[in-house]
Amino acid sequence: MAVHIGKYEAMFLLNAGYASGSWDAAKGEIEHILSRAGAEVLHLRKWDEKRLAYPISGSKRGAYVLAFFQCEGPKVAGIERDVQLSENILRVLITKADHLALKDVEAMMPQQPILDEHDPRAMRRAAAADRSSREPAAEPAAAASEAV
DSSP states (O other), X not given: OOOOEEEEEEEEEEEHHHHHHOHHHHHHHHHHHHHHTTOEEEEEEEEEEEEEEEEETTEEEEEEEEEEEEXXXXXXXXXXXXXXXXXXXXXXXXXXXXXXXXXXXXXOOOOXXXXXXXOXXXXXXXXXXXXXXXXXXXXXXXXXXXXX
16 A cells, blocks of 8 residues: 655754754754654755743753655654654654645745734833944044044
């Protein structure tokens, strides 16, 4: 009986210290887990690094790695099991991605955070950043004339 080979998208959450300290080792570990399941990696890249909403296995920061791969459907469970056994990979979310073309996958970028207009602290930070970007830099000629 033929098994359907599908495209999948996986978002891996890694310990930030491990991912930023040795990116090649982190990438190699993900590729190893995918290759054990017989998956063909189509695209793999570091997505973003952020502070976590709550600690996971003692980690307060996490690095997200986005991977697109092809494999047989029943082998996805093996990937999830291998992630649970890994000490460096905290979580994984795997979804079907048959609707995505490879050019769309390569063009994906991390989404910028949305400013919550009901959070006064976020509004003050955004206003301060806006003011600092509009303030003109001191003119070098004016500073030189004052020194004379």
